[in-house]
Amino acid sequence: MLFRSLRIAKKMTEIEINQLNKISLFLDSISNRMIEDIKVIINEDYGLHEKYSKGDIEFYEFELFEDGYRINFYPMDSEHNQLGLKKTLPEYPNGFLRDEDLDIDENYYDFDNEPDMDRMDEFYIELSKKVVDWFNICWKEAGGLNLKNKYSISIHDTDKLFDLTNQKWIKYE
Secondary structure, eight states, rough: OOHHHHHHHSOHHHHHHHHHHHHHHHHHTTTHHHHHHHHHHHTTTBBBBBOOOOOOEEEEEEEEETTTTHHHHHHTTTOOOBOOOOEETTOOOOHHHHHTOOOGGGGGGGGOOHHHHHHHHHHHHHHHHHHHHHHHHHHHHHTEEEEESOOEEEESSSEEEEEETTTEEEOOO
């Protein structure tokens, strides 16, 4: 873990590290809300569309949208069709990052400067990891590890998927 922190510190500036810390504090402050939302979902309030039933569900997926950082829940069938929708933290409809004005100031970056762009990319990569780690802690607190069904959290428009059931990153297929 220390090696990873040193690697991040080399690429990211103090401003970026401080912003990640500020976001972490905010995430900690809303953990109980996320835990409650997860408990509602695991108690079978899946947001199923009327034409589907529980028997149609093959697996369950939370999806992190990096534009604003919001997380939606979808019960899925065997062909990866969304059978419903349940929003988490609905008090942040545009995502907590956007609604709480926690995004990093883009005026800080020169978009024609490759090192600046690399640092900004690293910031958002680390932020996504931090959000998934935070969500996983909330998942465990909500009792998610006691479930037998297949649950995961993916990052929208990427091949990154964290298997909540087996507690490991896997390649999305």
